[in-house]
Amino acid sequence: MQNMQQMQQAPWLQTNGTMQGQFNPYALSGSPSPPPMMSTGMSNGSTTLTNGSFVTAAGHPPSQPPSSFGGSPINGYSPPHSPPLTQPSPAHTFNNGMSVSMSVSGRNSSPGMASKPDSFVPPSTDEGKLSVSIDFGTTFSGVAYGSSRIAGGKIQQILNWPGSFETFRKIPTCLLYDDRGQVIAWGVEAKNASPLPGSVKCEWFKLFLEPHALRDGSVDPRLPSLPPGKQAIDLIIDFLTCLWDYAKQQITREIGAVADLDSADVWLTVPAAWDARGCQIMRDAAITAGLVHSSRAGDVNWRDRLRVITEPEAAAVHCAYLTDLHKLKPNQNFMICDAGGGTVDLAVYKIIGMMANLEIAEMCARSGANCGSLFLDLRFRELVKTLLERHPIHLDPASLAYFMHNFSETEKLAYMGEQDDDKMFHFTCFNVDPVDDHSVGLINGELAIPGTLLRREVFDPVVNQVLELIEEQLKKIDQRLDCLLLVGGFSGSEYLFRKTQERFASRIKAIARPPDCDTATLRGAAQYGLARRPLVSSVIAPLSYMMKVKLPAEPQDFLKRPAYIRENDAGVSICDNRLQYLVAKGAILRKGQRLKHKFCKFSQTTQDRMFVATLYTSDSDQIMRYTDEGEIMELCKWTVDLGVLPSFQQNFEAS
Numbered sequence: 001m002q003n004m005q006q007m008q009q010a011p012w013l014q015t016n017g018t019m020q021g022q023f024n025p026y027a028l029s030g031s032p033s034p035p036p037m038m039s040t041g042m043s044n045g046s047t048t049l050t051n052g053s054f055v056t057a058a059g060h061p062p063s064q065p066p067s068s069f070g071g072s073p074i075n076g077y078s079p080p081h082s083p084p085l086t087q088p089s090p091a092h093t094f095n096n097g098m099s100v101s102m103s104v105s106g107r108n109s110s111p112g113m114a115s116k117p118d119s120f121v122p123p124s125t126d127e128g129k130l131s132v133s134i135d136f137g138t139t140f141s142g143v144a145y146g147s148s149r150i151a152g153g154k155i156q157q158i159l160n161w162p163g164s165f166e167t168f169r170k171i172p173t174c175l176l177y178d179d180r181g182q183v184i185a186w187g188v189e190a191k192n193a194s195p196l197p198g199s200v201k202c203e204w205f206k207l208f209l210e211p212h213a214l215r216d217g218s219v220d221p222r223l224p225s226l227p228p229g230k231q232a233i234d235l236i237i238d239f240l241t242c243l244w245d246y247a248k249q250q251i252t253r254e255i256g257a258v259a260d261l262d263s264a265d266v267w268l269t270v271p272a273a274w275d276a277r278g279c280q281i282m283r284d285a286a287i288t289a290g291l292v293h294s295s296r297a298g299d300v301n302w303r304d305r306l307r308v309i310t311e312p313e314a315a316a317v318h319c320a321y322l323t324d325l326h327k328l329k330p331n332q333n334f335m336i337c338d339a340g341g342g343t344v345d346l347a348v349y350k351i352i353g354m355m356a357n358l359e360i361a362e363m364c365a366r367s368g369a370n371c372g373s374l375f376l377d378l379r380f381r382e383l384v385k386t387l388l389e390r391h392p393i394h395l396d397p398a399s400l401a402y403f404m405h406n407f408s409e410t411e412k413l414a415y416m417g418e419q420d421d422d423k424m425f426h427f428t429c430f431n432v433d434p435v436d437d438h439s440v441g442l443i444n445g446e447l448a449i450p451g452t453l454l455r456r457e458v459f460d461p462v463v464n465q466v467l468e469l470i471e472e473q474l475k476k477i478d479q480r481l482d483c484l485l486l487v488g489g490f491s492g493s494e495y496l497f498r499k500t501q502e503r504f505a506s507r508i509k510a511i512a513r514p515p516d517c518d519t520a521t522l523r524g525a526a527q528y529g530l531a532r533r534p535l536v537s538s539v540i541a542p543l544s545y546m547m548k549v550k551l552p553a554e555p556q557d558f559l560k561r562p563a564y565i566r567e568n569d570a571g572v573s574i575c576d577n578r579l580q581y582l583v584a585k586g587a588i589l590r591k592g593q594r595l596k597h598k599f600c601k602f603s604q605t606t607q608d609r610m611f612v613a614t615l616y617t618s619d620s621d622q623i624m625r626y627t628d629e630g631e632i633m634e635l636c637k638w639t640v641d642l643g644v645l646p647s648f649q650q651n652f653e654a655s
Helices: 188-192 205-209 211-216 234-258 276-288 309-318 375-387 399-412 451-475 493-502 515-532 555-558 646-655
Strands: 014-018 041-050 051-056 091-093 097-107 133-138 140-146 176-177 183-184 198-204 265-268 305-309 334-338 344-352 361-362 367-369 425-429 445-449 483-487 510-512 538-540 543-552 566-569 571-581 587-588 594-603 611-616 631-640
Touching: 051 133, 133 234, 133 515, 140 234, 140 515, 176 188, 176 587, 183 188, 183 211, 183 234, 205 211, 205 234, 205 276, 234 276, 265 309, 265 515, 265 566, 276 305, 305 493, 305 515, 309 334, 309 344, 309 361, 309 483, 309 515, 309 538, 334 399, 334 451, 334 571, 344 451, 344 543, 367 451, 375 445, 375 451, 399 425, 425 451, 451 493, 483 493, 483 515, 493 510, 571 594
Parallel strands: 133 265, 265 305, 334 483, 361 538, 483 510
Antiparallel strands: 014 594, 041 051, 041 594, 091 097, 097 631, 133 140, 176 183, 176 198, 334 344, 344 361, 344 367, 425 445, 538 587, 543 571, 543 611, 566 571, 611 631
């Protein structure tokens, strides 16, 4: 649900929610409709929520509210100066076609489903249009593309990159800045660059958009700090700019004049656990980096060519096309465990329809956590620092980077677990030190670490966290799971794969790593665009969305919250701080489905025409009646002026 903009909360709001579409959210309790309206002046309007985008009752999609962020390197984001992807609309339209003035203010935290994923109904004239996907990862990134007119509609990947004669399906998400803050290298070249005076190498900056980091600035202290004067969005813009400029050149070289990149659809993948704010920052960064732009006169909808898709959703599309390999059939369920460099995302899908007209539907709310393969590297670095604390010659940045490089390139994915407990793993030291220390394994210029120590301190904490995520996801579904598919770079870990089989083989018929598992997200996003139709037919709301309203008091309100009750001017007892649910967590939402709710404001005079609407979100499974029953987070506010509605004036004149 891309933009959860609603006009609600007034001195007294009457609500009546209706839904259009095949699927219904949970039946909601605790928010009954009030009795008939009793004031001299009344105005009402309806707004519509759509899964994928917000649409007014008249059917026009307004823009997203601007984010209001703080001033830290994490939170100090403001929308870029390029043509903004979304700006608050000056007016929202009601059923009668008239406009209501409203202003919107965003909170520092905006959790939700914004931009996850986009509703996708392309026009029929797009046959042969180029679809380009970008998997911007914490540790590695890649680009794929496809068109029905290229290679028989098969997805192609960019394999040749600057800085290497070898081919790579993905390149390091890495930047090298000079002392003036200018990019001097990116990708492979930046990763392999030797230290230069005044230069700063930047990696893992995608994790600065993780919800906790954006909400309260709680970044993992093991992550490198951002360069002076730089914010996370600056690094993302710089990397996407370099990646896209090179990708356009390479795609043109590979397919020639057929490449119409100015009008291509661009699909950007994001972690399932990201909230609305992180997704919006990514969208703004992509716009500023030039991933899409106006291609001709009158191309007013050019921003719509940039589409956001969650990583497990993209991976599911790729895996669903491989049904012959995994023997998946219609009505069977499969789980995607997208274990990448920074995050691990999980989602469960059902294959519906015939395979010739493939569709998949989400079965339960997605989940995810920061427990990707990068955290093996970070734990390994901490172990080395502990072992060599009496040998500071081996703890300078270059030495630690060398240890981590050796670990990442050799042992990380090949490590087998318990069967390696008696094995010694040797890592060459970067600096020359004639002093040996057998007590910590420092011998002849090498650091020897026992396999059992690696397992206990490095692998088991991270692998166990992934296994617990899978376990929790299994508890969310009440149907048999036919297949568990591990994708992403971390899925190449032999230890992770074996531990997954040991724990879940008795409950899941098939556990597998599909071909191209490390690029499943990248290829699936391009396949989604190439299909020219929605391949994921429905999704599950991962959060609840509700409005703070005032309703006629009921007997239970007098018992539970007497302090919230007051009499209005008409002598009716009103209960404040009630919650009206728009979407409950776990609701099944069909792509493009509109959820319509009406809210009424009672006014005594024509001057009483303004109200403020507040939208909240909650991760709780509980349906709450009052605002103080559980943790809710303010998503955004609207100030609405109903005075411009002719019906508002007419009701007073007729009274």
